[in-house]
Amino acid sequence: MKNKEKNGFSRLLLPEILTVLIGGAAVYGLGLLGKQLSVENALRDAVMAALGLAVSGFFLRREVVDSRLDYDNGEHLMRFWTAVWCSLLFSLACAFLPAGGWPFLAVFVVLSLFSNLSVGIVFSGVFLMIATLWGQSVGIFFLYFISGVFAACLFQHLEQEFAIGIPLFLSLFCLLLCETANVVLLANEHLSLEQFLVPAANLIVSGILLLGILKIFSGTVVFRDRVKYLELNDTENQVLVKYREEDRSEYFLCVHTAYFCERIANKLELDRDALKCAGLYHRKGWDLMQETPDMEFPAGASEILEEYKGTRKYKKAETAVLYCSDAVVSAILLLLQKEPEKKPDYEQVIDRIFERIREKGIFSECDLSLRDWNRMQKIFKEEKLYYDFLR
Numbered sequence: 001m002k003n004k005e006k007n008g009f010s011r012l013l014l015p016e017i018l019t020v021l022i023g024g025a026a027v028y029g030l031g032l033l034g035k036q037l038s039v040e041n042a043l044r045d046a047v048m049a050a051l052g053l054a055v056s057g058f059f060l061r062r063e064v065v066d067s068r069l070d071y072d073n074g075e076h077l078m079r080f081w082t083a084v085w086c087s088l089l090f091s092l093a094c095a096f097l098p099a100g101g102w103p104f105l106a107v108f109v110v111l112s113l114f115s116n117l118s119v120g121i122v123f124s125g126v127f128l129m130i131a132t133l134w135g136q137s138v139g140i141f142f143l144y145f146i147s148g149v150f151a152a153c154l155f156q157h158l159e160q161e162f163a164i165g166i167p168l169f170l171s172l173f174c175l176l177l178c179e180t181a182n183v184v185l186l187a188n189e190h191l192s193l194e195q196f197l198v199p200a201a202n203l204i205v206s207g208i209l210l211l212g213i214l215k216i217f218s219g220t221v222v223f224r225d226r227v228k229y230l231e232l233n234d235t236e237n238q239v240l241v242k243y244r245e246e247d248r249s250e251y252f253l254c255v256h257t258a259y260f261c262e263r264i265a266n267k268l269e270l271d272r273d274a275l276k277c278a279g280l281y282h283r284k285g286w287d288l289m290q291e292t293p294d295m296e297f298p299a300g301a302s303e304i305l306e307e308y309k310g311t312r313k314y315k316k317a318e319t320a321v322l323y324c325s326d327a328v329v330s331a332i333l334l335l336l337q338k339e340p341e342k343k344p345d346y347e348q349v350i351d352r353i354f355e356r357i358r359e360k361g362i363f364s365e366c367d368l369s370l371r372d373w374n375r376m377q378k379i380f381k382e383e384k385l386y387y388d389f390l391r
Contacts, residue, residue, distance in 0.1 A: 087123070
């Protein structure tokens with residue numbers, strides 16, 4: 001118990017306390033010595049910075065406790081805190097840079113990718129506040145806040161297809177528009193190419209930083225999990241081979257379930273690899289994995305399976321797809337086993353299954369929309385040839 005509390009303190013509270021203390025002290029020192037502010041003004045800025053960091057840290061802890069961080073970020077908080085400390089240094093350095101040349105897009109994107117969208121925006125907003133403490137206008141704050149939030153939203157959920165071309169272009173284009181409106185047009189001079197030099201340099205630096213961040217992110221998060229999924233979803237790995245030898249019929253039930261999980265995930269734009277993995281291991285495979293210490297589920301599949309095994313009030317859309325896929329495959333296999341010579345009315349069977357699921361109310365708090373439910377039901381009905389193959 002003591003070790004658990006110690007680990008919780010070192011993972012959550014200790015980095016937060018250090019960030020608040022160092023951030024407040026750095027803002028106070030920079031205001032007093034670097035900007036020649038009065039003691040009162042420097043203290044005010046330090047208090048606001050410390051409070052902003054404290055509130056952001058509290059919000060992060062809430063998201064960690066509720067398991068709402070993206071990817072496997074809840075298990076690797078130090079990479080987020082490292083990004084936080086780098087962002088703090090950057091926000092302090094902005095006091096000595098021209099306001100039109102702050103590459104703040106990188107701050108919003110890196111903090112969002114290594115936590116989640118809401119945590120990234122909260123922390124980035126605080127760092128942007130720190131950067132604008134010393135005489136910058138409200139327009140400068142909104143310039144980087146709007147473009148930063150837009151960029152963070154565009155780069156959210158990169159685990160399916162790591163396509164960055166369009167998000168990168170739109171992010172930089174939004175930054176250019178904001179820079180033009182808040183920096184170039186407000187300059188008390190006639191428009192000239194020279195006025196675009198600093199914004200252009202900002203675009204180049206922001207683009208380079210974003211590419212570097214995305215490369216680091218792909219190597220540490222996206223493709224690392226993808227390699228794990230390739231191994232777990234390989235039907236010749238040691239766990240699935242053992243599963244097939246111990247219970248052949250249930251193993252193939254899981255294979256068929258995984259097929260539907262993957263197909264529906266593609267249509268509904270869900271986590272395809274995690275859903276396929278959950279479909280393969282959602283029965284006895286879960287127990288066999290616990291007996292194999294050198295193999296473990298990535299965070300995405302683990303969250304689906306833990307919710308599927310642990311509760312009867314499902315919230316994740318992926319868990320709903322897994323549950324429905326298992327229900328449809330199990331029902332059709334059972335009918336084919338009981339009456340092998342008779343062809344079932346597949347559409348009628350699927351309609352009954354979905355009607356019973358709705359009556360149970362176990363997905364009343366689920367993330368799936370009514371439109372997605374109908375699309376999923378339609379996908380099951382379109383697979384008549386696949387069901388005939390199960391005979």
